[in-house]
Amino acid sequence: MAEFRTRLEAFGAALVEPGWLGRNEPHRIRCAAGHETKTRPENLVRGNGPCRACAGKDPATAWAAFRARVVELGATVVEPEWLGVARPHRIRCAAGHIAAPYPGRLMAGGGPCRACAGLDPVTAWEGFRARVAKRGGMVLETQWLGALTPHRVRCQEGHTVTPTPATVQQGDGICRVCAGRSWDVFYVVVNEEDGHVKFGITSGDPAGRLRAHRRHGYRTVVRVAEGLEGNTARAVETEVLAVLRDAGHQPVKGREYYDVAALPLVLRVADARLTP
Numbered sequence: 001m002a003e004f005r006t007r008l009e010a011f012g013a014a015l016v017e018p019g020w021l022g023r024n025e026p027h028r029i030r031c032a033a034g035h036e037t038k039t040r041p042e043n044l045v046r047g048n049g050p051c052r053a054c055a056g057k058d059p060a061t062a063w064a065a066f067r068a069r070v071v072e073l074g075a076t077v078v079e080p081e082w083l084g085v086a087r088p089h090r091i092r093c094a095a096g097h098i099a100a101p102y103p104g105r106l107m108a109g110g111g112p113c114r115a116c117a118g119l120d121p122v123t124a125w126e127g128f129r130a131r132v133a134k135r136g137g138m139v140l141e142t143q144w145l146g147a148l149t150p151h152r153v154r155c156q157e158g159h160t161v162t163p164t165p166a167t168v169q170q171g172d173g174i175c176r177v178c179a180g181r182s183w184d185v186f187y188v189v190v191n192e193e194d195g196h197v198k199f200g201i202t203s204g205d206p207a208g209r210l211r212a213h214r215r216h217g218y219r220t221v222v223r224v225a226e227g228l229e230g231n232t233a234r235a236v237e238t239e240v241l242a243v244l245r246d247a248g249h250q251p252v253k254g255r256e257y258y259d260v261a262a263l264p265l266v267l268r269v270a271d272a273r274l275t276p
Contacts, residue, residue: 003041035061059084066103075099075112097123128165137174148255150234162234176203183233185209186225186274188266189218195260196252197222199240199270201233223267225274236273243269 005015012032021027026038063082066089070077074094083089085107088100093113097120101112115123125144128151132139136156145151147169150162155175163174173179183201187210190197198218202209206224225233241255249262258266 007041062103065107069106070112073106073112124165128168131168132174135174150238160231162231162238183231184226184228186223186228186233186236186270187221188223188263188270189213190220190222190260190263191217192220193217196257197260197263197266198257199223199237199266200256201237222263223270225270228274232273236270239273240266240269 014030015027016030016036017027023042024040026040028036028038030036059082062085066082067077070091076092077089078092078098079089085104086102088102090098090100091112093099093116095113095116097113097115099113099115101110106112111117114120121144124147128144129139132153138154140152140154140160147166148164150164152160152162153174154160155178157175157178159175159177161175161177163172163176168174176182183203185202185204185206186199187202187206188197188199189210194217196218198213200209206226210221210224225236228236237256243265244258244262247262247265249258249265251257252259
């Protein structure tokens with residue numbers, strides 16, 4: 001009994017039960033948050049917490065907290081009953097979308113609606129096509145490839161370009177040719193000190209871009225291909241990324257920074273595409 005009381009006090013809880021019922025029998029307590037609940041002395045001595053509500057394991061408390069959080073976010077719970085912290089629950093977000101977030105993720109700070117966050121593929125695909133159409137263009141891809149993957153688009157001047165949906169949704173134009181930013185340079189640079197390789201594309205004179213990379217330690221210029229026509233530079237970059245991914249290479253940061261061990265593969269793919 002003394003050990004049980006000591007453990008309760010360590011958690012800031014108090015015993016409500018008037019007498020000792022045994023190590024494996026539930027005893028009524030009041031936790032530090034004021035919840036009146038029951039806990040077994042044996043479980044508490046083993047290191048478990050005294051209150052299921054505070055631990056998110058009490059269904060009634062978890063259900064009430066989830067509904068309160070949904071209301072706080074301007075949404076409405078559609079699910080008629082509690083299904084558990086690890087199962088999705090239907091809600092209607094503030095914008096009217098029907099979504100199904102996991103209570104655990106929502107309570108941990110996640111948003112309630114994938115569509116509003118741009119994570120719902122159907123909604124994102126529709127939004128991208130609508131934004132391109134609003135700017136007089138037409139999406140040539142037949143399906144959604146992802147927010148960070150270039151999509152073929154024909155602008156109102158007839159140029160076939162490959163913007164990424166994420167940049168278009170952030171306000172960038174759909175056509176780099178019309179904007180005077182047609183990508184016509186592919187480059188590869190290495191940071192000898194960190195042991196990293198960086199490849200990418202730019203337009204016009206690459207001196208400015210290479211100078212910027214040099215300030216960050218990428219002083220060794222391995223390849224620079226200028227004056228590339230059409231979508232060649234972007235196509236080379238996209239193919240290099242795909243081959244590296246298939247070979248199991250992961251970026252050390254961003255999308256185009258890799259361990260220098262990937263350099264031979266980068267050059268093999270680039271040279272195969274760039275050599276006449």
